[in-house]
Amino acid sequence: MKEKEIGLSNSEWHIMENLWESSPKTATQLIKAMETETGWAKSTTKTVLKRMEKKGFIGYREGEKAREYYPLINREEVVESETSSFLNRIYNGSLGLLVNTLVKKQDLSESEMEELYNIIKEARERKQS
Amino acid sequence: MKEKEIGLSNSEWHIMENLWESSPKTATQLIKAMETETGWAKSTTKTVLKRMEKKGFIGYREGEKAREYYPLINREEVVESETSSFLNRIYNGSLGLLVNTLVKKQDLSESEMEELYNIIKEARERKQS
């Protein structure tokens, strides 16, 4: 059952979010973006790119003047993977426990609760039909 | 707003869960537990204990024959901290997004949805009154 378990580090998330938003992008473009978003030096972005490439998170093709990087994993699968590993680790796999914790801590606004309520209500109705 | 951000590594979670369940415990007791639970050598448990102590996650008092370790942070605060950093990182802080993802992925059983539904319904009612 247990898929690969894709785990992105913080630095890697920055780059990935950027590429997921739009790709391909050259190193220079990413360097620019990271520079403004996080303040990284260009060498930092390069290093992270290289590591991600080695891990198979991103790929590139040779463009006219520079490599063009693109994601090799899609956001959904990473999000799912991280979510299930998080739920298992912290909440013993139970989403109910998570929600309960937040509710108790009063971390949910009225509108958030309404949103949740509707999500669930609709999902249940859909299931029923 | 942003509290300390308590982050436990995997190894640290093992020990903490054990101590949260019941404490204080001596190193030897923890070594036994970790040995069966995870297969760690005794030195491994020692090392992790030492690091956790340095980080202020656990403390100890001198018992009759050995130190007795106990947690210095409680489960709730760690869970909250990890939860909010997770939600921010992956779901831009939105629980709705998380739930939506799981619903879409059909990862929620009928009974889980009912549970969620009730949690939310009750929370809303409580708020209303």
Add this chain to the structure above:
DNA sequence: AAATAAGGGTTACATATGTAAACTATATAT
């Protein structure tokens, strides 16, 4: 007493992560 277990300290070592400089080669703008 000799062997073993318990308690505690120090050292080790690989991989991961955050962060970056140095260096080389080439394309461009001044």
Add this chain to the structure above:
DNA sequence: ATATATAGTTTACATATGTAACCCTTATTT
């Protein structure tokens, strides 16, 4: 042509993490 920006490779270096051995001392057990 010369300074600058781009593109890309290699090396660096601290901290974190997983995992563990080695060493010493003091209790226990056989």
